[in-house]
Amino acid sequence: MSHDHDHHHHHDHDHSELSETELRVRALETILTEKGYVEPAALDAIIQAYETKIGPHNGARVVAKAWTDPAFKQALLEDGSKAIGTLGHVSRVGDHLVVVENTPERHNMVVCTLCSCYPWEMLGLPPVWYKAAPYRSRAVKDPRGVLADFDVSLPKDMEIRVWDSTAETRFLVLPMRPEGTEGWSEEQLAELVTRDSMIGTGFPKTPGAPS
């Protein structure tokens, strides 16, 4: 079966505008399809899953539950994968997810200096900056300098712990619950949880502050 590329290129451009990289990627997919290695409909389904099913909303629900349910929080810190597995409504999660808790004494931050390891089942695909040289090089040496690039600063004597994801373990930061949220529901709290607050390069939103 010959594979019609236009089938899945919904916003196709004039072919003269295709970059060399686009042409090479298309050629590779054509070869892999012709050889029976990949099914274009399966590729479409993979992309759709990454674009719609996974994302920081999954991590935000976990964090909000931990903020409101002390037993869940304890289970989460003991075994992240197992605890999240008990929440039917959240994305499936792989093994060895380690949840690390921010406290008034310690701030946690996650990096992968060697490539791009990231808890994507909880946060979606990593942003470009997480995979790029400035963050990967500097996070382990000058994390406060990195945080300044995010307009984030920590108290001078607060411990800062950087987790370099060098194996098939994954790390998710449990940020501190913002003040002024007493009595809030899990759904309300989840709205405050940002992606960066779960990487450790930001804080949750503050109630009432402009977003």
Place this chain on the structure above:
Amino acid sequence: MNGVHDMGGMDGFGKVEPEPNEPVFHAEWESRVLAMVRAMGAAGAFNIDTSRFYREMIPPHIYLSSSYYKKWFLGLEEMLIAKGYLTREEVAAGHALQPAKALKHGKLERDDVERTMVRGKFARPAPAPARFKIGDRVRAKNIHPVTHTRLPRYVRGHVGVVELNHGCHVFPDSAAMERGENPQWLYTVVFEGRDLWGEDGDPTLKVSIDAFEPYLDPA
């Protein structure tokens, strides 16, 4: 290998540039590359460690000047050629010219996509008792293999403390080279920032890596 991918502690790359409202993909071809890597990996054409090694082998000037998914594409193409799934002639022609090589797990079909959306399982039964326990002081070995390793340069030779034991996992140094899974104990080892970066380092900083047992000596 001591490649440019091993970036921890390097200087001169400039500021981190967060992008407001960043899209999942910046161009459609990026999504096709990601999907091809996932589909070929699920079909058993390669393991995750081998795919990382092929990205690390991208020449340094190209690695540093290519976008993330461009690196994924370059690594994927070279790896599939090296493993005999396609030929340079086919890449040049843009079409299949040779018979296909059998895939270990068979082609990934649409209905099987959901199972690939969970990370693989890397824990394995322990072939021997753990050599270290939580609280032990350990020194990261001063090793410089020219093949794949997950021991970053910036900790080599330094002393840290075992903080977590994650059980036995597939050993990437072995799996990447297709020399078997060779399971090893995996520990979180934490280092003082000043031990890594000297007296001018941030005194409030602690850095951990996840270290396989063969990376460590007692200290």
